[in-house]
Amino acid sequence: MLPQLARAARRILTSASIPHRVWSVRNASCDKPENLAAVLCAVNDLRVEKRPMPPEPKENQVLIRMGSVGICGSDVHYLVHGRIGDFVVKDPMVLGHESSGTVEKLGPCVKDLKEGDRVALEPGTPCRMCSYCKEGRYHLCPDVIFCATPPVDGTMCRYYVHTADFCHKLPDNLTLEDGALLEPLSVAVHACRRANLSCGTRVLIVGAGPIGLATICAARAYGAVRIVITDLNTHRLEIAKKLGVDATVRVCEGMEETQIAAEVQCQLGGPAHVTIECCGTESSIKQGLLATRYGGTFVLVGVGTDNARLPLTPIFHEVRFIGSFRYSNAYKDDGLWKKTGHNS
Structure with missing residues (x-):
């Protein structure tokens, strides 16, 4: 399609x-x-x-x-x-x-x-x-x-x-193609704002589609010290490496969410301070929650299902579960231009 x-x-x-x-x-x-x-x-x-x-x-x-x-x-x-x-x-x-x-x-x-x-x-x-x-x-x-x-x-x-x-x-140093990409980048910037992402943060990004890839750039600009991204698709994970992600975890068919979460924590050097979920499927939400540090933040960006069965243990241990819908005041944020690698 x-x-x-x-x-x-x-x-x-x-x-x-x-x-x-x-x-x-x-x-x-x-x-x-x-x-x-x-x-x-x-x-x-x-x-x-x-x-x-x-x-x-x-x-x-x-x-x-x-x-x-x-x-x-x-x-x-x-x-x-x-x-x-x-x-x-x-x-x-x-x-x-x-x-x-x-x-x-x-x-x-x-x-x-x-x-x-x-x-x-x-x-x-x-x-x-x-x-x-x-x-x-x-x-x-x-x-x-x-x-x-x-x-x-x-x-x-x-x-x-x-x-x-x-x-x-x-600005003159942005092309029309760059201009069109500001929309998905704004989604990523808004998700990082919702997470209050700051310097020294360990970040897990679930899903290496366009929004997940844009989130790599935004999270790094906000000060993430280490970023891991997961996906089923090896080609997407290769693109993520080119964008500077620190490690990738390929999710294979039949893997348990606990197994994925353990591999993510190993690659991150500990549980994620912030998880930004960009798929929206039940299994990806589960793996993200399980990989998040107690007291950390989980941001749901992906739209994939209306109802899901989720583990409550992370919520009981004060993982903040936050939704992130579109964006506001991102296009006019001077920081947004810097996150594209350009200055206005």
């Missing part, structure tokens, strides 16, 4: 026959721009369709010509299953929320951006009025409008209108 999504994204964002400048809405002499989009019509039914051009940007909105859109696990989940938890695709929906592009047109009240600016799109626009928003935890806003979360269309299209203050200008 991933190649199918990738082919659709390439077709939308590139063209062999139409120069990129023809798509610019600023050039009135060019052909009328087309807004191709990757539309999920039903389970395993993904189509590249021409969508109407977005409406004129409102007061605090900008029109973006999309440049780079990542494929998230949620996109694949919607494609294969048609739902994630309570979010069910009932009508055709454009996929994509890890994205960046170039500002084409400004709404009348936009002051901090200009046409031609390259921006990373933070995909959730909150209500700004509820208690969560006023506390700065706008990612928990019950009325947030989040790209590619039913029934809201996503950004895997050529043109998209988005709230201006959730479009973050990229």
Whole structure:
């Protein structure tokens, strides 16, 4: 399913026959721009369709010509299953929320951006009025409008209108691809914040998918002294080594959670002060809890199951079990740029 999504994204964002400048809405002499989009019509039914051009940007909105859109696990989940938890695709929906592009047109009240600016799109626009928003935890806003979360269309299209203050200008030393990757990196940064991760911490990361790999970078930047990551996939573990993880543990079929936890503790030099779980399956949550130091912190990032049977002994021994949902105030955090290896 991933190649199918990738082919659709390439077709939308590139063209062999139409120069990129023809798509610019600023050039009135060019052909009328087309807004191709990757539309999920039903389970395993993904189509590249021409969508109407977005409406004129409102007061605090900008029109973006999309440049780079990542494929998230949620996109694949919607494609294969048609739902994630309570979010069910009932009508055709454009996929994509890890994205960046170039500002084409400004709404009348936009002051901090200009046409031609390259921006990373933070995909959730909150209500700004509820208690969560006023506390700065706008990612928990019950009325947030989040790209590619039913029934809201996503950004895997050529043109998209988005709230201006959730479009973050990229410095010159970041590419549009870097800009799209700020979204999964923000998930990792938020997880490290939730764990209060600090210097000298031993960290276990469960799962070496994109979020787990991003968490290696974030955890190191927050001061982790030793990091171990687990996964079933040897290729992912090899990538983790290139990113500077201290040790890897390959989980093989039939291994008991206690056996995995013991191997992790051996590689870490003791139980994990912080465990960040990036899979969401019952077995991975179990192995992470069992590998965590009494009095330590377990952060659940992965979304894989609604119900799980978990060992309570770590909880009785004051392991803090914390959820981590999306992110807030990460794109504007100066530390986020440093965690990418760039300075703004």
